[in-house]
Amino acid sequence: MALVFVLFLLFMMMGMPVAFAIGISGAVFFVQLGTLPMTIPVQLFLTQSQNFVLLAIPLFVFAGNLLNETGITNRLLKLSSILVGHYRAGLAQVTVVLSAMMGGISGSAIADASMQGRILRDGMLARGYSRGFSAGIIGTSSLIVTMIPPSIGLVLYGSIGEVSIGRLFAAGIVPGLLLTAMLFAGVAYVARRKGYQPERQTRAPLKEMASTFLECIWAFFFPIILMVGLRMGIFTPSEAGAFAVVYALVIGILVYKELTWKKFLKTLESTAVDIGMIMLVINMSAIFSYGITWERLPETLAYALLGLSSVPWVIMLIIVLFLLVAGMFMDSTVLILLLTSIFVPVAGTLGIDLVHFGIVMVLTLTVGLLTPPLGVVMFVVCSIFECSVIEFVKESWIFMALVVLVVLLVIFFPGLVLFLPNLFFGT
Amino acid sequence: QPQADAEKFVLRFNHVLAPTEPYHQGFLNWAEQVRVRSNGRLTIEVSHSAALGREEDIIEQLRMGANIGQNTDSARLGMYVPAIAVMNAPFFIETIDDVVKLKELPTVQQWLKELELKFGIKVLSFQWVQGLRHMVTNVPIRHPRDLAGLRIRTPGAPIWQESVRAIGATPVALPFGEIYTALQTDAIDGAELVYRNVIGAKLWETADYFSETGHILLINFSIVGRAWFDSLPEELQTILIEENMKAGLATSRGMEADIAAARELLIANGMTIVTDVDRAAFRAAGNAAYTVLNLTAARDQIYKELGRPTP
Amino acid sequence: MKALARIYDLICRAEMTLVKGGIAILTGLVFVSAVARTLGRPVGWAVDIAIFLFVWCVFFCADIAMRQGKLVTVDIVTMHLPKRARYYLQFVNNTLIVVFLLFLIRYSIPLAYTSRFVRFQGISWFSYTWVVISMPIGATLLLITTVLKMREHYIKGC
Ligand code: NA
Ligand code: NA
Numbered sequence: 103m104a105l106v107f108v109l110f111l112l113f114m115m116m117g118m119p120v121a122f123a124i125g126i127s128g129a130v131f132f133v134q135l136g137t138l139p140m141t142i143p144v145q146l147f148l149t150q151s152q153n154f155v156l157l158a159i160p161l162f163v164f165a166g167n168l169l170n171e172t173g174i175t176n177r178l179l180k181l182s183s184i185l186v187g188h189y190r191a192g193l194a195q196v197t198v199v200l201s202a203m204m205g206g207i208s209g210s211a212i213a214d215a216s217m218q219g220r221i222l223r224d225g226m227l228a229r230g231y232s233r234g235f236s237a238g239i240i241g242t243s244s245l246i247v248t249m250i251p252p253s254i255g256l257v258l259y260g261s262i263g264e265v266s267i268g269r270l271f272a273a274g275i276v277p278g279l280l281l282t283a284m285l286f287a288g289v290a291y292v293a294r295r296k297g298y299q300p301e302r303q304t305r306a307p308l309k310e311m312a313s314t315f316l317e318c319i320w321a322f323f324f325p326i327i328l329m330v331g332l333r334m335g336i337f338t339p340s341e342a343g344a345f346a347v348v349y350a351l352v353i354g355i356l357v358y359k360e361l362t363w364k365k366f367l368k369t370l371e372s373t374a375v376d377i378g379m380i381m382l383v384i385n386m387s388a389i390f391s392y393g394i395t396w397e398r399l400p401e402t403l404a405y406a407l408l409g410l411s412s413v414p415w416v417i418m419l420i421i422v423l424f425l426l427v428a429g430m431f432m433d434s435t436v437l438i439l440l441l442t443s444i445f446v447p448v449a450g451t452l453g454i455d456l457v458h459f460g461i462v463m464v465l466t467l468t469v470g471l472l473t474p475p476l477g478v479v480m481f482v483v484c485s486i487f488e489c490s491v492i493e494f495v496k497e498s499w500i501f502m503a504l505v506v507l508v509v510l511l512v513i514f515f516p517g518l519v520l521f522l523p524n525l526f527f528g529t
Numbered sequence: 530q531p532q533a534d535a536e537k538f539v540l541r542f543n544h545v546l547a548p549t550e551p552y553h554q555g556f557l558n559w560a561e562q563v564r565v566r567s568n569g570r571l572t573i574e575v576s577h578s579a580a581l582g583r584e585e586d587i588i589e590q591l592r593m594g595a596n597i598g599q600n601t602d603s604a605r606l607g608m609y610v611p612a613i614a615v616m617n618a619p620f621f622i623e624t625i626d627d628v629v630k631l632k633e634l635p636t637v638q639q640w641l642k643e644l645e646l647k648f649g650i651k652v653l654s655f656q657w658v659q660g661l662r663h664m665v666t667n668v669p670i671r672h673p674r675d676l677a678g679l680r681i682r683t684p685g686a687p688i689w690q691e692s693v694r695a696i697g698a699t700p701v702a703l704p705f706g707e708i709y710t711a712l713q714t715d716a717i718d719g720a721e722l723v724y725r726n727v728i729g730a731k732l733w734e735t736a737d738y739f740s741e742t743g744h745i746l747l748i749n750f751s752i753v754g755r756a757w758f759d760s761l762p763e764e765l766q767t768i769l770i771e772e773n774m775k776a777g778l779a780t781s782r783g784m785e786a787d788i789a790a791a792r793e794l795l796i797a798n799g800m801t802i803v804t805d806v807d808r809a810a811f812r813a814a815g816n817a818a819y820t821v822l823n824l825t826a827a828r829d830q831i832y833k834e835l836g837r838p839t840p
Numbered sequence: 841m842k843a844l845a846r847i848y849d850l851i852c853r854a855e856m857t858l859v860k861g862g863i864a865i866l867t868g869l870v871f872v873s874a875v876a877r878t879l880g881r882p883v884g885w886a887v888d889i890a891i892f893l894f895v896w897c898v899f900f901c902a903d904i905a906m907r908q909g910k911l912v913t914v915d916i917v918t919m920h921l922p923k924r925a926r927y928y929l930q931f932v933n934n935t936l937i938v939v940f941l942l943f944l945i946r947y948s949i950p951l952a953y954t955s956r957f958v959r960f961q962g963i964s965w966f967s968y969t970w971v972v973i974s975m976p977i978g979a980t981l982l983l984i985t986t987v988l989k990m991r992e993h994y995i996k997g998c
Contacts, residue, residue, distance in 0.1 A: 120914060
């Protein structure tokens, strides 16, 4: 397995497309082992795209591209420049708020980042934000989606650890809002340092606000209508993307009348390219993960680390550091699958509330979506913004640091997390 | 042959359930007994939550000779030998004792032989019984007509879909993990599950009633690849099978014994258990599934061998 | 040669048309499935077919993305290398990709054969083989694209 890791890093350094660097190094494991059928890598790749939950990704990508062509994005940009145009880097604030709203609909950070990357890219670049900064804030803010319910990571943790999904969902709300606030502040700080000017000097007059709001009302309603549909049980989170597409179509054809057949076909074309680059990475990573699972690497390491100490807070610290590092090399879903059953009993004996622990665990693991060497969200936003990983890291490390700060706050102030579930479900 | 004796074997055994489910402990017990009895020559490593992969994929892998095993059900095995799916049909059999009897029947033996010789799937045993499946809903279910128009989540395979349709509900295929949220948002009206599932997912938070329809007795199979199995010395083959049966039966009986406590737990959490279910009406309705899926002949043959009257 | 180029161009256009149709249809199917369930008449096959289309779309989309040079790469190291080194590295990369794709094609064929008993999503008349053959076909398309890229790379020189 060591060889697999070395090859993976080597291939990436050689400038091989990331998807193939992951897939080829992953396949080396099977060749090395020699006892497993070589058909398994083929199976793993195929099975990955038969996952109903992953189907949300192409749907939201399609929705994002359609929103651009139907005039909804333009109005969203106009509305946001009226509402937050007097802030520095107002559009970066918009993506933070938008993720908080999308958090109530989608459970996938990848889907959110690819949709918003598509929607906001041109607007952000036109306003002179650097590629690294824009990709950075869209990537980081997409983590909000994984905390605000519904959340795929929390469902997985809850099912494996037999922890109430309802409580976990309620517990995710405050950290989600905390992330939103932190990133809001982070954008303000970075924008000042980088000298991004506000689009307008003063707050827009109320009258202008009202008229623009009316003009752009369908853009504003986009996430709200989706949320209502979800709460009414018309669709499940995995199906929400399809409704976003239909919403964009209806508004684009009937209300704004900007969507033509030609534009529709063009949208499908750019969607195809996006799906190709995103899904190839995701499918190949299934091949890579298998060896790690087969060798029981995370479990073995986790048990070894847990043996290092018996002091509760040291153990907690070890767990968090371990999750942080593990998340850098592996998909968070696979890690939740492998590690929940090891850490939940440990957390239990330490007297840590399992809902609290679940939030810490899922939040910490999702940080890995943003970090090299293997961060799927990072790859997605970097490819949409055509920026290098170096640029991305250089310009968004502050945002990542803020996410880690939220993790720390959540660890040391369990009340932040447990307040809402206790309120809804009793103690 | 001392050299063959020294050879060590490893089996990776995969199941889809959570590690907190009694099954996981059951498989671990099996692994431990096999290790002890074989003096460490045969090791079984158990993976939960489908960590090793999707059930269908694992079955293909073991057919190709990988040292992998899987806990599966008759719906999946029915893809290879269609008649086996009958064991998943509504009200086919209803007790663990009947499951034990099944394994001796010539017809069942013949099915298993076909699985082994034609498809390379070796069934170690099917003594793993998860229990009777009941209805989790927000209205009490006493009669098939109470299910009319209700969207009930069920696994995707045709035998599941048709069984649920036969007893009056509208089947909806959703992943297991989505049950909680789908119930909460009313995307579905209910699900059909065993007691243990309701506790695991804490479904009392989103549903009020658990009606004991007992429409399906969920039987699981422990399978490995024939090629790998044949590579084992005979002694180890025997140990593997005998211990699997023992562990399976013990786990099934344990889960059955736990139902009383499970019932208490559900009630304590505010759920109403409906016990006055018109089982006869459900049983009669369930017949439709056999006709639709062409399983009547298989059922009648098994009943004949069991010495039971055919409906 | 010219005829070959024409055929390849045709394949590319067919690929794009299929993908466009595929994405539109799979979106529609997911939508219809949700609406039908809400109306109390679930159509189970809708999502099954959507997932089936998704598998195929992934390969075609990947091929299109690759042809347009849109696959993500990390250039931390390569950007500092001399042009000549980069030229040879890219040749090595592409060769490895070709070998890997051949590996996928080689092993997807026996899998397609043994999967003939497996029903796709449990649908009795639909074999999983239809899913598996997306791999040899998809990987072959990727293979052609890679080889053409290598050729172009070679012609352009250092
Ligand atoms: Na965002
Ligand atoms: Na969410």
